[in-house]
Amino acid sequence: MTDEIRFDGQVAIVTGAGGGLGRSHALELAKRGAKVVVNDLGGARDGTGASSEAALKVVEEIRMAGGEAIANGANVTNRDQVEKMVADALNEWGRVDILINNAGILRDKTFAKMDMDDFELVLDVHVTGSANCTKAVWPVMREQNYGRIMMTSSPSGLYGIFGQANYGAAKAALIGFMNALHLEGAKYNIHVNALAPTAATRMTEDLGIPDQVFEQMKPEAVTAGVIWLVSKDGPSKAILSCAAGGFARAFMAETDGVYLPPGKLSPEAVAEHWDAISDTSTINFYQDSNGPNMNFLGKIAAHQKKSGDQS
Template sequence: MSIDFNGRVAIVTGAGNGLGRSHALELAKRGAKVVINDLGGARDGSGGSSAAAKAVVAEIIAAGGEAIAHGANVANFDEVQAMVAQTMETWGRVDILINNAGILRDKSFAKMDLADFRLVMDVHVMGSVNCTKAVWDIMREQNYGRIVMTTSSSGMYGNFGQTNYGAAKMAVIGFMNTLVLEGQKNDIRINCLAPTAATRMTEDIMPPEICAMLQPEAVTAGALTLCHEDAPNRMILCAGAGGYASTRLFETDGVFIPEQEQSPEAVLAQWEGICDIGNQAELASGLKQSEKFLTKAMAYVQANK
């Protein structure tokens, strides 16, 4: 099937460089009208300039597309609301939001200042929350929306020196999981993208020959898969260097321990059964875990009447 975005309006945050720029250019190439959001700060979030965003807009317009630039700091809800208001004034709708903006302030946890932890959380987590909140009612009224969160292997699996970044990137997965449940009746689909790419965020920690293999365009192919009309819902798609994979959260079937036997010793004694992956399952919501445990408890009561 051919994927196009004709008639769609997309907001891409952090679109002045790297992955965001790549996402925006390809959306525009395929027919979307695109808001190029970029504060224009350095990799650690300091400073600001509109030059990068304006350059991407110029590139899109030169290729025959439509785009506007906006320098909203995604961590500031008032600025985000102003960006969305300008989008609505210009094009009258918002169909796609790609929450891509981010910063790095890497240090081991022992050496990390809490201000650096908080700032990374503000940009990645509250930035995603602010932008999503600003478009949520618009998408509900349209009965259409596609939102992509940017997660990371650092959050899902850990990475030394990135407690702040890892915590933030895992948080957006939790954000997605509940938004999916709340948005599905209005055809708002939310997915997560876990990229591996050579950008200014990673260029000084990878050798040039590796960077050459990690082109942003490979990740963009995944990003657009997550936000087109027939996109999946609640997907964590990992992409990089031409590789694509999915990450999923599974829970083992577990065991039941009667009330009179519940103790740390009993839990340890049942450890093999607790960790047995034979009947593991993907749970549709947090309520499903409660249902599973209560079903086990009621089955025990019934069997021991």
């Protein structure tokens, strides 16, 4: 039986925590002993407007339950505001152990009809916003030799969805961000993971999910996975796909592929070998970008050895 996961003495920052998934994460962290910075700009789903009401309400919920929390209205795209948010947490509690990058907006349209300002804004909030918050806590976590960071990706980023080219691009970018930070943070005991959730929130209310399923897709079902990801014993470089109590781990993988020597290297040869290149029975999982390079170098060496043996 796994021991209860606790966060006593730890400090967490949750962005976009005024409602939906972020609120659920903040409440559960506080319930399990964490002191929580409840960040929320208080804007609409498309990112317009601002209000401190939602964050203050969540803080009140936490305090009424006996927990500790402070509200923060920083816009994650504003570096100065984000740095002040982290400084406020340090002034209040002296450390930051957990960062959950959850803040996000939607500007859905087909790419043909999408204004590029909407494309850039969605990337700015999701990607640059996550980078700003992570950059602000990174030296703190390195210094204390401990940190747990979670990116919020999406099935839209992993697999694509019609009408969300901007959102999908942003959510896919966070996977690459996670991969690099996992490597850079390892020696400082900083774990970095990504969540790919679907939950019943204002971000998903237009997806046409059947009512009986939508009712099961409560944010709390996703939060159960988040709590594990940001815990002391949680993994690093994991992509957790989850919805309605279902959990699966997503991976980036690559087929073993083929080697085409210089004399046989052509677009036609790639086409001829496409089935072998695409053979999913030979999937490899790499720890970093050296993996595929070493695979191909190995194929070159094997080809050269075989050619030398034949000569």
